Amino acid sequence: MFRSSKDAIFLFLRGINTNTYKTQSLQPIVRYLHTSDRIEGNQNGTKTSKDDYFAAIHHISNIVQRDFYMERTLNKMRISIDSELVYRVLRACSKSGTESLRFFNWARTHHPSYKPTTVELEELARTLARTKKYESMWKTLQQMQTLHGLIVSSDTLCFIIEEYGKQGLVDQAVQVFNRASKIFRCQQTVELHNSLLFSLCEVKLFHGAYALVRRMIRKGLVPDKRTYTILVNAWCSAGKMREAELFLKEMSEKGFNPPVRGRDLLVEGLLNAGYIESAKEMVKRMVKQGFSPDVSTFNSVVEVISKSGEVEFCIELYHEVCRIGLVPDINTYKVLIPAVSKLGRIDEAFKLLHNSIEDGHKPFPSLYAPIIKGMCKSGQFDDAHCFFSEMKVKGHPPNRPVYTMLITMFGRGGRFIEAANFLMEMTELGLTPISRCFDLVTDGLKNCGKHDLASRIEQLEVSVHQRELGIHLSTQSNRSPNPMSYEVFEDGELM
Known part of the structure; x- marks a missing residue:
């Protein structure tokens, strides 16, 4: 996204071991994290590169995930902590529950000016739930509610319930569902019911799932598309096609028609369960009866079947459904x-x-x-x-992958002059070719005796690299001078 000085940050980090940090070498990396530089820039009005900021976030995330003495290393960096930085680091460490909790506690205890918000708390709760650190998750949620009055949203509760379901912990999922209104002051909405429904279906408790749907109806809640999709997918994956059809029929008789047609739900359920042949047969029956599937269902069918190699079937199906009205x-x-x-x-x-x-x-x-x-x-x-x-x-402008494909295909076909023209054309458009394209074209031109043109392509490669380096150096020179200068030596150490 932001490319201006990524290379410089990588030069900073290349030779550094996360377990043997030097305070002096770390300060140039994190100077972008001080509030005055990060938000408004320096006194001359130039804004600090966002690429440097995100590269430093990435570096801090590596420390959190890999450094055994995380707190000691972070203290040496003297970072200016705010909610945005904590959230971005937690999101980058979404697969490291214990380490994320340590970083969150370090930010709270070592920086009195930092006050946690619901955004960071919910991200941490999701990470702890995802990594099965349930005890730490509930302890942290209770602590934040007591100290700061922070309460997680219904979306986070839905996520926790579904994570319990994925691990087969249905009793815990039911407890969270029952405590939602009392402890978290969260209404038992359709979304919350759907999450519990998902957990029940994960462990094949279909009777309990169906009872939950009836409870929704008694409470005046209207099932949405996800309600039907969860149940139909679960029944189809268990091979209970008949039960799925009866459920849709019964709901229709009660006046609760799904937002999409029941046949489309069944087809998507069969596809999600891996029953491709059954889905094909159902679609063919629908088309034979003069019914066209929904366009999203048709796209799902075509995508799955084409990946299995039956492209001819997809072409025939496309023409048939277009004849009966599919757009x-x-x-x-x-x-x-x-x-x-x-x-x-x-x-x-x-x-x-x-x-x-x-x-x-x-x-x-x-x-x-x-x-x-x-x-x-x-x-x-x-x-x-x-x-x-x-x-x-007539179309949208070609991008870098298109030109790369053209150069590669024409080069493989021995059309090196055309490939060279594509190479020059993409550089004129500001698209940087990959090194493999330069090598392919220059080697091919030399082999067919076009040494002058090969020399021009080599000069073009040098000029492209010089241009990229010039942009990088100009970006570096526009920054405010920092009192802590640094040099990068050949071994990669930063001093």
Whole structure:
């Protein structure tokens, strides 16, 4: 996202062992974390690079996760702590429960000016729940409620309930659900019911799940799409297709129709459970009866089936559902066009692309790049070149991966002059080629006797690297002079 001085930060960190820090060497890294520099910049009005800030956040996160003496190292860094920094570090350490708790406690106890907020507390609670540190999680939540009056939101409670369900701890999930209104002053909403429903279905307690749905209805809550999806997916994954159908039928008779059609829910449930053949048969029955699946359901079916290699079935299904009224969206074409192009059906890929244009979609690189690649694989380099020129006018501008693919495919096909032209073209657009592209083109030109052009490409590579270095150095020079200067030596140590 922010690229201005990432290389400099990496130079800082390259030779440093997180277990043997020197206070002097760490201060240039964290100077961006002091409040005055981070928010407003220096007295001359220049703002500190956000890339430096996030690189330093990444460095602190590595310390939290890997340094056994974390607190001692962090104290040497003399960081200016605020809510944003704590939240970003906790989010970066989302897989390290104990270490995240240690960092949170260090921030609270060593920096009296820092007052925890609900944002950091909820992130910490999610991390502790995710890493099964339930006792520490509840102790921290109770402590924060007592000291600071902080209470987690219903979304976090839903997350905790579902994490209990994933571990098979249904009793604990039920306890959290029952305590939501009393302790956390949180209403038992549809979302909270859905989370408990998810936990019950995770351990195949279908009778309890169905009883919970009936309880929702008695309390006047209306089941939403996720309510139906959770139950249908669970029944389908357990091979209980009949029960899923009866549930949808019963809910319909009671006047609670799902936001999407029951057949679509069943198809998606079968796909999620891995029953691809059953999902195919159900879709074929729907189409034969004149019913088109929902476009999102159709996209899911096509994506799963095309990955299994049955692209021909997807093409036939696409034409059939379009005849009975389905209106494809852009995601439909994002799935079908690459799959068809990979199969070598270039004519069919062109038809799909033209259909997407007629539907009002401007071609994305992800739509026309697979067609170009398929044409190159079949040896149609001239046609691919013409089509690419047309897409530059009619479609969205090509990006770096498209040019990389073009250079690679034309180079493999022995069309090194065209590959060199693509290389120059992308540099003129401000896109930096990868080193492999330069090597491929220069070696190919030399092998076919085009030494002058190969020399120009080598000069272009040098100028591109110099330009990148110049941008980096100009960014460094625009910063305010820091009283603690530093040098990077060959061994990577920062002094």
